[in-house]
Amino acid sequence: MTSVALLRQITDYANRADPYPLYAELRKTPVVRDETGVYLVSTYWEIHHLLHDPRVSSDVRNLSPEVAGAVGQVEDPNLPPSFLRLDPPEHDRLRRLAMRPFGPPHTPRRVYEMRGELGEIVSGLIDGFRDRGQIDLVDDFSYPFPVTVICRLLGVPHEDESRFHGWADTIAGGLDPGHGTEEEREAKQQAIRQARVDLAGYLAGLIEERRRSPRDDMLSALATGHGPDGQMSPVDMVITSTLLLIAGHETTVNLITNGMLTLLRNPDVLQRLREDPDLVVPLVEELLRFEPPVQFIPHRTPLSDIEVAGTIIPKGAPLYLMLASGSRDPQRFLDADRFIPDRPDNQHLGFGSGLHNCFGAPLARLEAQIALTELTRRLDNLRLVEDPPPYRQNAVLRGPRHLAVAFDGLKQ
């Protein structure tokens, strides 16, 4: 195995079920220049430092033009980037405006106060398993739960959720580095652009509706709010709510599914969780380290030539931060390849770090904690039907497409 072909192997679907040996190979050289010109950084401290480095941009417009096309990072020229792909000061302003109705300092209790509602949604989904001995955890639980939550939080009517499913999946596919022939890549880019336009049109209509008759949801708050930063432009409202919607659709589903898969592969831990539900708090952190829903960040680039672990990464080069690899770095974590639910000193990279640290992290944590506690508590003699399960295509937002699990009955 040559190191230059590692990115191709990581994105190769055949390695989706277990990319971790590839990451271990990658870590032998903390910074690798891939055959496509991409620089891959795979060790914990190097990633951590780059996440806090003001010489590193998240704005793909800073990529060298000659490499931008080659790595499938062309943005839609008709729509501005979301704050995920912006630098300060634009990033900071948009993120502050989005945070105003979601978290501290302006709305510190929002997520906390959703506890009861989250519990009800989970109970309702599990109650629906009553007459079944086997379910697909993804379609029957891990997907509908966070989707319902993000739609309620934003204020998207439940009956429109199914339309979102397709749009969200297509757009999230754009995070996947390019593969296939040039025609296939172009067709994929075209499909993503169309999905963005359709979703944007839908959201613009909904935001206008909320502006005229506001409710207690985030779209209403974005459409009517006034703070020291003023208000988002209508286009930014659409872009930002698209970002939150996609993030809410495509990440927590993997955290919950990866979580149940890991628990079912470690029955002693599953039993410990049943006996001690408080274990779920460190357990979810360990999951974020061990099987993170976002495997790597594929859209950074240096503004100057920078030296990382003895290698110069040139200005404008595409830079991939391999979070899932860093979180398994034995230089940082003892027994890095072991799942230790109460691991101490667990500063994993599951939510990234620094400026772009996951916006929805508090909500994702709570969703995963409630979901895993209730699933293990209520489903009797829970077991895997198939291991490994079939995975989704996406190498960045990695997780099972289906997870068939069987059980003997339901507790109240």
Next chain:
Amino acid sequence: MSLDGSLEKLRREGHIVIVGASIAGLRAAETLRAEGFTGTLTMIGDEPNEPYDRPPLSKQVLLGRVPVDHTRLPRRRTVDARWRLGVAATGLDLAAKRVHLADGDAVDYDRLLITTGVRARPWPQELEAELDGVFVLRTSDDAARLQRRLNAGPRRVLVIGAGFTGSEIASACRERGLEVTVAERGAAPLVGALGGVVGEVAASMQREHGVDLRCGVTVTGLEGDSAGRLRRAHLSDGSTVEVEVAVVCLGATRNTEWLASSGLGAGPRGIACDAGCRAFDVRGIVTDDVFVAGDVARSPHPLFGYQFLSLEHWGNAIEQAETAAHNMISASSDRRPHVWTPSFWSAQFGVNIKSVGVPPMADEIIVTQGSLAERRFVAAYGFQGRIIAAVAFDQAKWLEFYQRQIEQAAPFPPEFATVDRRPEGMHPVPAEFPDPSMPSHGPTVTLSGHSPSERRISFTPLRA
């Protein structure tokens, strides 16, 4: 009990005494137990309260958001100590290895850790300091008293000294809707800690939030009415301010008086110790069984020319305490140096201020990210061509990068491009620190002397 040459015996059944039961003392005690010390542990503290956290006292507590008894420090583990709270240590006998207490008792030790910290410097005119309405803020009792008085809605509060504590108090008062006058001897708030360029930003924040800020003046007198209640303050520019409350924020005094005749190298500037936290005696010889940590310590820092740094920083207290505790029960080959990079934060007027390094050493400053006018920025400080410190206003997430630049002695001005670089950030300007010989509110970093190159031994005895 002689434990010479018997580290194992010390770890198993020795007696360790910690004088000073605030954050440094508590974290040291926890570290001792975590690292396997099973002997007797005695904690001595002059305050009756269990160890509590001080940063909230000038912020959430004054705002009434957190009751003062909710500031007790979370415990990392049980420490199984004999607690002697509410009893001050009054003397140290190095030869007998004994600490004398205010109640006449004495405690023998095999190893001693001194974490007595600092106290608020009181208003120098004693009669004026006793007026009803004159406060300092250091302890939880101070905070409770001040908070009660602010609840009564005084017509105007005078803050004397615009360092971090004074500025935070002014901020809390404005947030509560109280009228505030701030009197600062220097040219701007925070000027001693962050220099004049950043001080100007702090000044504009204060004025914009309605603070009556007066710089370049001192308070020459506090005047009471016949009932002994504060009514008026006289300033050096000849003006007077009608006030009902005055908070004296003139920095801190190190709690070393109890060591005056002990033979330890302790004085108004703190207790000198080596990088391993062992105290020096007055002859400049390092002791084997007396350790120091926290605000009261001053120790040489290799990153800053081996200058002895006194750091009144929360993070320093914790890390130095952990290092001291580790070294107290380790063989010399296992001991660690305390090489913490100075760092502190403040919250005032809705802005989070954070700094790394030692800004007062700098001669130049450059805004590397954001803008002073927007009050969201990172600025790097330079000294002799290297980055020596950085400060962030509402941009703290970047400081880890600058800390590494400082630790690697990276060149100044920085040669790299950064996100959010503005035209004003293209050239360094003078950092405008006041002449250190001019007394202002106590700086949070004190630089004093050199080691190991310095040959001169100067010991300042306790002032009368």
